[in-house]
Amino acid sequence: MMPDLGKYAEAVLSSYAVSIVLLVVLVWLSVWRATRVRKQLEDIESKVKRDG
Amino acid sequence: MIALLIRDLRLAMRAGGGFGLGLAFFLIVVTLVPFGVGPQSDLLARIAAGILWLGALLACLLSLDRILALDWEDGSLDLLATAPLPMEAIVSIKALAHWLTTGLPLVLFAPVFGLLMNLPEAGYKPLVLSLLLGTPALSVIGTFGAALTVGLKRGGLLLSLLVLPLYVPTLIFGAEMARRGVEGLDITTPMLMLAGITCGTIALLPFASAAVLRVNLR
């Protein structure tokens, strides 16, 4: 299945790896922070409603 | 307006202000470079123009936070803001004072440092001219950076991160002009570009600095 990359295999594979890792980290950080902030906000909002 | 300029200049002269400091820093850079790259005079001659420009840029950067921070701390900036002077004028005066205390001495002493760096004879005039044309832009851009970071506690490092990318065009054209001068090439194009950048920043950037300062004083 793997295409024959010839002598440049290292360059092609490493650039794909670097890019995909960077993209995954970016997406993961964004999603992680989004869920965390969403949850915190819900906690605070429910608390505010209960108190007030 | 002139009173403000004189006040700023006097403050800089007194109490170990930036006046001699920039020059001393410049001297240190010029002294350290040969230690870093070796004492071969032909190598030094080749990189002299670039090193002198870099030194000027760093010396300028070093004294930026003094432009507004002291006035901010003792509250005189708030007083100035309520004065009948428009903020744009205040910012321009501040930049001018900064240039007179750091930029101008560098320009005047650049030939001496050029001597230390073994600068070829043909290079002196273009070098001094490029510094004369370029350093005002450095001061004006620096004032913008200082206005951005004036309210911050640890503004120093951030200031350099913000200002240095803005210095890129000035540095490129200034150093290119000096380099071409050393090699005896035509310096007209970079000179015109450098002068254009300086005029443009002097004309436009004070508006941005003033807007930023107003936000910070709010």
Added chain:
Amino acid sequence: MNLNALWAYANPKKFIQATDRVLPWISILAVLSLVVGLVWGFFFTPEDYRQGSTVKIIYLHVPSALMAINAWLMMLVTSLVWIVRRHHVSALAARAAAPVGAVMTLIALATGAIWGQPMWGTWWAWDPRLTSFLILFLFYLGYIALWEAIEDDDTAADLTSILCLVGSVFALLSRYAVNFWNQGLHQGASLSLDKEENVADVFYYPLLVCIAGFVLLFIALVFLRTQTEIRARRMRALLARERMG
């Protein structure tokens, strides 16, 4: 669509509602087109007769470079909207886009360096395009750092949007200065509407799919991150009110 209707989404609540509705679709589309484009490009395109298999790097390099510039343009537009109309969502969208743009710049730089090694024989050349991207990266860093450094939200929005405006002018200047300073190894534009012969069709279509994927990914990330910023700001406001009350 009526342009005026667009301003309705400047209301944070409406923005969250609307983006919540479209976000799943955009994300699915983004992942789909990225997977299709990259798999197509990686497995099913021939080698270039000169560049060999390194031509496959184009599917990452060109889209990320495009998005690096477009992200800054988007920040410029949203900063202007904040300055003129003072919609908070706009300022927060600029803040949300900056790290995405910075990562895109980093990808473009990294793939460029890896590509340059076999092609030009060096990891890094002070080529005008590479240099401009490095400078662009510095601009992103400064912009993000300024957002992080200022505590008051409105002050931060004001200062960063002015920095974005001034920075855009200087970034453009640097681009021309760098061009003037050094002639490059880089090839000219590899993509343009009228000159498709620059890149052969076999490479062109998967490349388009990849670009679409990067654009969609960017939109999805910006929507998500803007939502996060809105929520974070609301949280700070609620906490502050609680402490006061």
